[in-house]
Amino acid sequence: MTVLTSVTDPTALTLTVTAQYAAPPAQVWTVFSDPRRLERWWGPPTWPATFVDHDFRPGGRATYYMTGPDGEKAWGWWRFVSLEEPRALTFDDGFADDSGTPNLEMPTAHASVALEPVDEGTLLTIVSRFDSAEDLQKVLGMGMEPGMKQALGQIDDLLAAS
Amino acid sequence: MVVELLDPDTVDRMFAALADRTRRDIVTRVLHHEESVSNLAQRYEMSFAAVQKHVAVLERAGLVTKQVHGRERLVRGNVETVRAAARLLEQYQEIWHGRLDRIDALLAEPTPDRPPAQGGPA
Numbered sequence: 001m002t003v004l005t006s007v008t009d010p011t012a013l014t015l016t017v018t019a020q021y022a023a024p025p026a027q028v029w030t031v032f033s034d035p036r037r038l039e040r041w042w043g044p045p046t047w048p049a050t051f052v053d054h055d056f057r058p059g060g061r062a063t064y065y066m067t068g069p070d071g072e073k074a075w076g077w078w079r080f081v082s083l084e085e086p087r088a089l090t091f092d093d094g095f096a097d098d099s100g101t102p103n104l105e106m107p108t109a110h111a112s113v114a115l116e117p118v119d120e121g122t123l124l125t126i127v128s129r130f131d132s133a134e135d136l137q138k139v140l141g142m143g144m145e146p147g148m149k150q151a152l153g154q155i156d157d158l159l160a161a162s
Numbered sequence: 163m164v165v166e167l168l169d170p171d172t173v174d175r176m177f178a179a180l181a182d183r184t185r186r187d188i189v190t191r192v193l194h195h196e197e198s199v200s201n202l203a204q205r206y207e208m209s210f211a212a213v214q215k216h217v218a219v220l221e222r223a224g225l226v227t228k229q230v231h232g233r234e235r236l237v238r239g240n241v242e243t244v245r246a247a248a249r250l251l252e253q254y255q256e257i258w259h260g261r262l263d264r265i266d267a268l269l270a271e272p273t274p275d276r277p278p279a280q281g282g283p284a
Contacts, residue, residue: 009251
């Protein structure tokens with residue numbers, strides 16, 4: 001299992017996951033900077049992603065679609081907010097219409113990725129945040145990842161303490 | 163999915179209620195210990211009536227329950243409802259776990275134009 005720790009905070013609406021990779025940060029960086037590598041992991045196997053543009057610079061936008069089992073397409077976008085090669089990047093991701101134009105009525109998720117060199121390779125930390133619980137609900141309600149299995153994960157500290 | 167097990171109107175009310183920062187803060191407090199509305203009101207820079215209104219929204223959403231205790235009305239968090247919100251985040255968590263595992267598989271692949279992971283550029 002790649003994932004080391006994973007904490008959800010239902011009141012702050014954040015998800016924080018750490019994972020370790022046997023590759024140096026510069027190499028992990030390429031799974032974000034190279035669209036052909038990015039599309040290998042962004043979508044689940046049942047809904048693979050294809051990036052049609054990828055303007056990898058601060059403020060630059062990327063556009064992609066995911067193709068479902070029946071050939072249906074779900075479009076989305078990224079906006080690269082900050083890039084500090086090879087240690088940190090932040091980006092927003094959201095939904096787009098069938099022409100790839102961002103649908104700003106739909107929720108946006110804010111992701112912050114840190115790549116820290118460790119003896120074994122790289123410690124990756126991703127913090128993903130929604131602006132509101134309604135946004136999270138909409139993202140999941142859209143069936144963004146129809147094939148995803150249901151989580152039986154841990155109940156966070158907040159609930160354990162109550 | 164958990165979402166489908168809940169009545170959609172209940173889910174809407176729950177998330178509309180949790181979309182507000184003050185209300186999220188109230189829920190967090192009363193999950194640990196019940197508190198009276200008047201105690202809660204002292205914690206926020208707003209009127210008693212405003213806090214009472216927030217509590218009423220949370221109560222309608224099933225996130226808290228109110229009990230009359232003598233002269234006081236005690237507010238207590240409803241763990242089950244907050245747990246339902248946590249489960250939604252857990253579904254989102256699974257999406258990221260899948261992505262991070264696929265990155266691992268990708269990095270483990272030897273490619274002709276790229277040296278293997280351990281010998282790669284630092």
